[in-house]
Amino acid sequence: MLRKWIPIRYTAGVFYGILLFYVGLLDQSFSGILTYYVPLVAIGMIMDSTLVFTFVKTFRKQTAMIGAGIGAVILILFIVFWVLQPLFLADQKYEMADGEEVTVEDLNPVNEENIPVVPRSYAEYRSDILMGQLQNQAFYNLGQTRIQKMDGSLYWVTPIEYDGFFRWVRSDAAPGYIIVSAENPREEPQLIEMDMTYVPSGYFHEDVNRHVRSEFPDVIMYDTHFEVDQEGNPHYIVSYGSYTEFRRVSDVEGVIIVDPVTGEMEQHTIEETPEWVNRIFPPHIAEERNEWFGIYKSGIFNRFFGREGLTQPTYWGSDDGVTGVVDQDLNLSWFTDHTRLVGEGEETSRSMIAFTMFDARTGELRNFRDASGSLNGRVAMDLAERTFRRDDYVAGTPSLYNVYGQYTWVVPLMDRNNVLREIMLVNASDENVYGYGDTKREAFGAYQLELATRTDEDIVPGELTELEEVTATVERVYQWDREEGVTVRFLLEGYDRIFTVSSGSYPRAVFMEPGDEVLIEFMDGGEEVQPVESIEILRNPS
Template identity: 40%
Template sequence: MVYLLSVLSLTLNPFVWKKHYRKSKFLWIQALRLAAGLLIIFFVSYIGLVDHTWQAFLSYGTLFWGIFLFLDIIYLKERFVAVEMLCGVCLLLFFSYLHFIYPLTVTKAKYDFAAAKTTVVSREKHSMDEQHIPVVPEKYARYKSEKILGELAHVSYYELGHTSLQKIDGQLYWVTPIEYSGFFKWMKSHQVPGYIRMSAEDENANATLVKRAMKYVPSAYFSENLQRHVRSHYKSPILFRPSFEPDETGKPYYVVAYGYYQKLRQIPDIEGVFVVDPKTGTIRNYRMNRLPAFIDQAIPSNVAEQWNDWYGENVHGFWNKLFAQEDIKRPTAWSHSDEVNGVFDHKLNLNWFTDFTRPKSGSGAMVGYSMLNTRTGRITYYSGANGLLNGKSAMNVAEKTFKQNKYEAGIPNLYTIYGQETWVVPLMDSNDVLRELMLIHAKNENVYSAETDKRTLFDNYKYAVATKLGSDSSVPTNQALLKKLVGTVTKVYKYQDSDTRQTVTQFMIQGSEKIFTVTSGQNPYSVFLKTGDKVSIQYIDTKETVSAVKDFTLQSKQ
C-alpha cells in the first residue's frame, strides 16, 4: 500500500493534464517522475526500513513531495501552477523546520523525558562479587575470536559481528555472532555456522565456537536480512539496533527493540522487543514488562547514549546548553567505542554505564555517573561520585604505570569493590593481547593493584585498601580490614602454581570457617605447614570465604 504514495510524484494540477495529456513528452516526464517516486519509496521503505506512520511521512515525505511540486515550474504559465510551487516551497520549509529548528525547541522536553526515568542516589551500597567482575577487555575477546574464525571452513565467507557482554547460565561472556563478509558470500552460503563466546571473568580462558546454524542475521540480504524480516511482519513500530543474545542453554536469538517516537520523531521510547529465532525466522513479541529472563539488553546502547546526553546537557534548555551551561554535565566520549559500556551489577543485571564530567575541556574528575538498567530503561544517577577520577584519567594512570611497556588501556569500568568505587582497567599490547590488569581506587589513584592474574589482583587490592586507606573514614568497618588471628591449624591443602612456580598453601584455623591462602614466596616456611601447627597470621577480612594472608608466622609445630 505504501507504494500508492508514488502518485504524489506526478503532476497533480488537472489543468496541466487537460492541456498536455496527449503530448508524448509530457507523458514521458510523468512516467519518469512516477518511476522516481517508486524508487524513492523503495529506498526509504525497503532499504531504509522506515516505519509506515504519518510521522515518517512528515519527516521524509514532505521533502520529496515538495521537490516534485516545485518541479512543475516548467508549466508555470498554466493555471494554479504558481499555487503548486508555493505549496512545494511550504513543504520544503516545513521539512527544514522539522529537522533543523524544531529539535532545538524540544531540548527541555528531552531532559524532562530522561529525568522522569532517573533516580538520584548518593552512592552504590552493594559491593560487586569479584568473581563476576569482567577483567577480559572486548578487544582481547575479539582477538581470540578472530583466531577461532580463522579455523572455519570457507573462512573468507565470514567476519565477526558486534561483540557484546552477556550473562549465560550465571556467568559473564563476550559473545560475538558470525556474519557474512559480503553479498556474494551470502549467495554462496545462506547460513552462518554459529557464534563465538569467551569468558569475560577468566583471563586465561579461550574463545570457543558454538555451532548453531543461523539464517536470519543482520548481514544477510533481501528477505533473510534480520531487520527486513521483522519489518515485513510489523510495519508501524520503530525498529532499533538489534542485539545478539543466547539463552541459558546457549541457543542464539536476536532481540530487536521496538517503540515509537514522541515530539515528531525527536524522543524515542522503547515499548518492547521482537525476539527472533535466527534459524527458523520465528518472531515473538514481548512487552517491556514481560521480557524473557535470558534477555539482558532490551535498551540499545545508542538509545541509552541519547538519554544520558539529554539528562546531562539539556537540564535548563537550549540556550543554557549553548551559553551559560549552568548545572550541565557531559558523558565521557570514548574514541572507537560506544559512549556507554555494559556493566553487570551485584544482582547480575546488565546496565549501561557512563561517567559525567564538567563541560570544561580536559577535566580529569567526574561529577557523577549513571547506570541505565537495560531491561527496564530506569536510570540511577550517583551524585556522590563527585570528584572521583573519570574513566579517561583512570586510563592515563594505567598507561603511565606501564609506560615503559607501551601498553594501551582498554575501556575502563567502574565497580564498587570492597565498598570502594574502583576502576577496572585492562592493559593490552599493540596486538590487543591482554598483558596486565589494574584496579585503581577512584578517589585516590595511589591506591591500586596491578597483576597478570585476577586472584592476585584482588588479593593485593584488598591489602592496599586496608593499609593505605586505613585512616580514611570512607573505608567500611566491615570490609577490607587487616585482622590478626592466632590459632591451631585444622586442615591443610597444598598445590603448585604453574604460573608463579610457587607452592600455594591453603589452610583452616580452629574456630574460623575461613580458608586462608599463603604462598612460599611470602614465607618459605609455609611449605612445612601441617595439621596441628600453631600459627599467627594477618589477613584481609572480607565477606568472602577465601582470604589472603599478608603476614604468616609458624609459631610451633606439632
C-alpha cells in the same frame, strides 16, 4: 510533455519507495512517510512549474510562479521546522531521561568473581582465532560482540556473519556463534556450531531486519543484537518502539525475539520480556538520555548561556559512549561518568561530577552525585598506562564498581595485539591507592591490601578478612624488577601459595634469601598470590 514526464515521475517515485521501505527498512508510520515525502513533494512542485513554464509556451507565468512558490514555501517551512524544533524540546528530553539521584548505598557491592575484566577487544581477538576452526572460514566475519549473562556468569558472545553477498549465495547458513568468558581471561573460548538462516548480514528475505519488517511494518526498530538463552539457543533481539515529538524523542516499548534458525518471531512489551534477555534498551539510547540528563537540567537557555550545573558524559574513545556493568544479580546496566560541560576547544575536566547507571531492561537512569570530585575514567586509564609505560600497554574501557565499599575503577590493560596482560584497580577517591595483577585474584588481593593500609575510609564490614600473622622459613625467592620498583615474590615452608611484597613499601625485602626466617602479616582472602601487608626478616640460621 506531460505524457513523457508523468511516467518518469511515477517510475522515480516507485524506485524511491523501494529504497526507503525495502532497502532502508523505513517504518510505514505517518511521521515517517511525512518526513521523507513532504520535501520531495515540495521539490516536485517547484520542478513541475518551472519545467512546464520553460517548455510549454501556452503555460502562464503567474500560474507557474504560484505552483513554484507553494512548493518553495512548503520546503522552507519544513526546513525551518526541522532546524528550530529541537530548541523547544529541552524539557521533554530531560523528562524522558528521568534521572533519579542516588548514593553509594544504592550501589551494592559485586561479587569479585562476577566483575568482568576481559575487554571486548580481547574477546574479539580470541574469537577471531577460534573462527579459524571453521570450514571455509573465508566466507564469514565476526558480528558484533556483546556481553551477557549465561549460567550465572558473564560472557562475550559473538555471532558469525556472512562476508558479503557472494559468500551468502554460496553458503547455506551462518555457522553459529562464539562465547568468551568476560570474567576469566584464561578460560577457553567455545565455538557453538549451529546453522542460522536469518542474520543481519543475510540478503533479501534472509536479512533478519527485513524479516521483522515484513511482519511489523509500522514499528520503529532501534537496535538488533544477538543473545543466547539459558539452554544455549541463539536469538536476535530487536528493540522496538515509537517516536514522540515528531521523530525527535525515542521511546522504547519492547523487543521482538527472532529465532535465526526457523525465523519464528515473538513480540514482547518491556514488562513481558523473558528474564534471560539481558538488554531491551540499546547503548545509543542510553548515550542519548545521558546527554539529555546532563545538558537540559535547567532548560534550553541555560544550556547555551548560563550553563549552570551542566555535565557531559566522558568520552571513552571506544565504539560505545557507555559500557556494560553488572550488579550482584548480574543485571546489566549501561555505565558512564560525567564531567563538567566544557566549551569547544576547552580542556576536558579530569574530575568526575557524577556517574550514571542506565538499566538495560527498564530504562531507569540513576545518577550517583556523591561521586563528585572523584577521578574520572579517563584519568584511571592514564594512570594505568603510566604504570606500565615501559611495557607499552594500552588501557581498555574502564568500569566503576563498589569494591570493598569504595568507588573503584577496574581497568584492563592490553598489549598492542589486544592481548590482555594486566588487570588494575584504581580507587576513585585517591589515585595513589591501586593494585594490579595478571589475574583477577592477584589484582584484587593487591588492591585489598593497599586499601586497608593506605586509606582512611571506613571499610565495609565483612568485606576484608582479619589480619593474620605468620612466622615461617623462606623456601624460594624471586625478584621482579618493575618501573615503579622491585616486586619480591617468595614461598614459605608449609604454605602452598605465593607471597608478594613491594620494595617500595619494604626496601629490606630485596635482601631476603632462602632459609631466612620471616614474620609476615597479611589478610587471608584465599588468594593463590597473597599480598603481604608487612614483613620482617628475623634471622638466617646459616
